[in-house]
Amino acid sequence: MQSSENTHSVQFLDEQLQDVITLLEKQQLEKSLVRRGPSANHELVEAMLQNQHQVRLQEKFESLHPADSAFILESLPLDQRMAAWDAISIQHDGQVLLEVSDAVRQTLISGMESEELATVAGTLNTDEIADLAADIPKRTMLKILRSLNSMERNNLTAILSYQSSQVGALMDFGMITIRDDLNLRAIIAYIRKLGKLPSHTDKLFVVDQYDKVQGILPLQRLLTHLPSQQVADVMVTDFIRFQIDQDAAEVARAFERYDLISAPVVDDEGRLQGRLCVDNILDFIREKVDEDLLTQAGVGEEEDLFASVWKSARNRWGWLLINIVTAFASTRIIGVFEDIILQIVALASLMPIIAAMGGNTGNQTSMLIIRSLALGQINSTNISHLIKKELTLALINGTFIGLIMGLLSLLLYQDMALSIVMATAMFINLWVAVLVGLGIPLLRHKFGKDPAVGTSVILTAITDSMGFFIFLGLASLFLIR
């Protein structure tokens, strides 16, 4: 159905995937049938049948957008994935490699010859090669570098010299530069001679003889102004540019804020170094977000759905081991108070509540702080206000939740002294939780670290240990008979 194809819905992708799977399975089936058959010329028949499905597979992938081919490869188990990968023409291999996830890219590249990979790289721009560089074996990378001209080589090493969190790593070189002493007619003639503009070209960059950016000329203005006008008169001089070593997250926010499609990247002296486009910004945002979510859940990195069990296990063990250590450490505190628990066994079933509620409130606070830090909303003028507010909130939450807990334990155990200890411990632990929830991200930020990483693990370790310690400590002080 044409309409389904053009709306590019989930159904569309699913249909394409099913088609590919059917073709792959037919190919597989006939391979095995032919092998089993006693035919003398079975090799010929096999070759013919294989060929027929291979051609249909190739046509299928030829008709798909590289991103859709990438989606299909990601959704296929390893053996089918390799068969499908063979059916994608070498001209499209590069674009597909750019679109698949890191984990899947490694499976695809690991099956490729060095020679083949170098050919694929030859179909890509330097900024695209840079995106793949981390997954390309060193020897192949040297081969690729040798095949580039000196400008391309410079561009590639420029990008690779920046960290993934910097603008330099996200830029491309698809900018069109013009001089301001030309008229629009000349620019239009120039563009017509180029024949095709790089994608996301919504503006041309006006530079002087030293490559310093003087202004930008939106394509729109080329169309809405008279051809006889000078670039200098039509260009926009109050425009947004980014420093090559600027923080990418900050720049992503600027793209959102100012609704940018593309923007020039400059060095310290204002000389044009490259171009940033919204598609790379979108990819950056998505990767950062995925990373944050996975880190929060204690997963190392993006996983290939069809990665081997061992590979997945390795990916998840890092955090689990840390959790084992913190869980053991915090429960050692319980061990210290075993005598008290033997005297008042109700403590055993109440103490996990103190710990859990501390973790919950602490996480609420730390997440709001982490987000405000990411938005740049926390500064020297409002930080004290913010801390005061969270501490007041801890007071209110502690009082209410403490009262609820006290009442509930009174109902359960009809022991007033125990209930008061419960309420007090809850109150203090919520206070501790909010202090820690404020402190960890703010301190990490102050020392230039990502406030999101590890905060939840450290926080839970502290609220657990403190919860057990405060509750059992208060109990041993006031409840010993």
Added chain:
Amino acid sequence: MQSSENTHSVQFLDEQLQDVITLLEKQQLEKSLVRRGPSANHELVEAMLQNQHQVRLQEKFESLHPADSAFILESLPLDQRMAAWDAISIQHDGQVLLEVSDAVRQTLISGMESEELATVAGTLNTDEIADLAADIPKRTMLKILRSLNSMERNNLTAILSYQSSQVGALMDFGMITIRDDLNLRAIIAYIRKLGKLPSHTDKLFVVDQYDKVQGILPLQRLLTHLPSQQVADVMVTDFIRFQIDQDAAEVARAFERYDLISAPVVDDEGRLQGRLCVDNILDFIREKVDEDLLTQAGVGEEEDLFASVWKSARNRWGWLLINIVTAFASTRIIGVFEDIILQIVALASLMPIIAAMGGNTGNQTSMLIIRSLALGQINSTNISHLIKKELTLALINGTFIGLIMGLLSLLLYQDMALSIVMATAMFINLWVAVLVGLGIPLLRHKFGKDPAVGTSVILTAITDSMGFFIFLGLASLFLIR
């Protein structure tokens, strides 16, 4: 410094904020000085001084992008925020309202007269009014509706009839439509007559007499093709369009996948209904992501940094109350086993580890499933593979972590039977955790619910209760002397 201004860094925003705060404080200081002074004509002086700073504030905001003004308003405490809001001209109020967060928008709108708000709405497009609609009082909304012409009213009600998760709610009406029987010269003349194109116009939409979209004409092609060519010969007919009732998250993925800047939105019959642009998609992604992160941390919605403590408390109590209930419920299981704990008190300090590790592994599994579901990567063909893999992983994790736990408790308590119970309970609970971590998101997805919401809370409740139950249950079966 000009370079800092143009790179629009965090420093730039911080400087602007400091400038505004200084002006606001001067205004405040002089107000109080004048009030204290015994001068006879103090009202005149006050008016003069106030005026001077008011003018400088107004100039400041006049020079800032609406998004930057919004950032500054969000970073100011309530009283200063209102004073700054007064200094923003009514022509810019609308754009600023669009840029601030929902929580801050409410504080700004609550201080505005119905008449004033209607005037502000008059400066906005219908799709922009729709974005504000949820925060505008009903009476004012009726006034605004009456001031619109019938086409605008239709557009507005169209957008408002879609849920925020549908394409219809994100679209705008800034599309330029053309017919395919014109030549490019005519189109260029038409654009020149328009004088200005809506932002994010990277392509024109080619429609027939029934408003059905026939193709798209990228602005690029207007520049690279000869003016004498017909639109029909130059337009792209294999283009991406979206259904007005399509899921916005799916469409956001398509924007990322195909690197789109704008795309037509059509109804069931393929008639043009509106336009989707990447800036709205970026905003949508950011909102969805923030929502996911906050939900994970148990916060109801985005909070105004300077919201009253009571408002913040209400925002956080929902999840805390649910957590109180689940924490109490799961620890009731411990209550049942108090006799066992009295006999073997070591159980009290070991049981939280079983519960915690179950929660951790379950969260890893559920997060990976939730992400794969969001990416559309899970389908009928690979789901069984996926489930098998996670269960195998649970087997491996259970064995290893079980062994580690068993060994550690053997070291601590020198009790072989206890250690075997510990290892077995850990093994079983990790298995349960992975089953639940798989089951909840998959079931929620199957029944058309967002798999991310609440999964973590339910999962932790189950892994806690089951952890306590399995461990203490095994202990009472095998360790009673």
